[in-house]
Amino acid sequence: MDIMTSVGLVAGIIVIATMMLLGGDLHMFISEHAMIIIFGGSTAATMIRFPLSALMHGLPLGAKFAFTMSRLSAHDLVDELARIAEIARKQGPVGLEKVETDEPFLAKGIRYVADGYDLDFIRDNLERDRDNFLMHLDEGSKIYRAVGDCAPAFGMVGTLIGMVQMFANMTDPSKLGPFMATALLATLYGALVANLFCIPIADKLHGKLLDEETNRTLIIDGILMIRDSKSPTLVREMLLAYLPEKHRHAEGEPVPA
DSSP, rough: OOOOHHHHHHHHHHOOOOOHHTTTGGGGGGGHHHHHIIIHHHHHEEEEHHHHHHHHHHHHHHHHHHSOOSSOHHHHHHHHHHHHHHHHHHHHHGGGGGOOOOOOHHHHHEEEEEEEEHHHHHHHHHHHHHHHHHHHHHHHHHHHHHHHHHHHHHHHHHHHHHHHHHTTTTHHHHHHHHHHHHHHHHHHHHHIIIIIIHHHHHHHHHHOOOOOHHHHHHHHHHHHHHTTTTTTHHHHHHHHHGOOHHHTTTTTOOOOO
């Protein structure tokens, strides 16, 4: 689990709730009209901006990856692929049938090699799988960013609606307070939804997308080298190029051939 996402959201909610409680009762910050304009308007605008298929894939995948980490880091993948190359060298492709890994994408590549598929088939299928996954993850990032862009704008729309209602009822002082509260709370809700939830999650997903692109490309290259019967030492040295320079030699020593 990506603990930083959860901690950040909880910390932000605590800060906002504390400031509200210091100034009075939380009930004064609840407005059904403001919720309708923010959540209803943002949802409607997002539905117009994206096709249904993108929403169906992007939203749940984005929510999942915002709160989870990859099972294996890039450095762990280098070690894992070097270990698998060692098994393939000693036992042949048949020996890979008993290899277990926590990374589903890597497990798929191992199965292709164990089943004896040719190099072009393995490359094409893994690259297609990677590209489809990254496309859906990118859609998730764009959707959350779109909601983050819409929410403050609809907060301003809610504020304008509240101001119009307030000025239209200047003759009735009892209505001025509720309309002013609705106007201000719409702006507050829009700012919170955008800056505490949607935009940070969109940025987190963009970072996860870059990491997943690196990891899955690393896996594809490693699997192809294993299919091509490359030595474990060569597999490790070639894949170390995916790691930052400071991690290549301090953390990764070549596997004995």
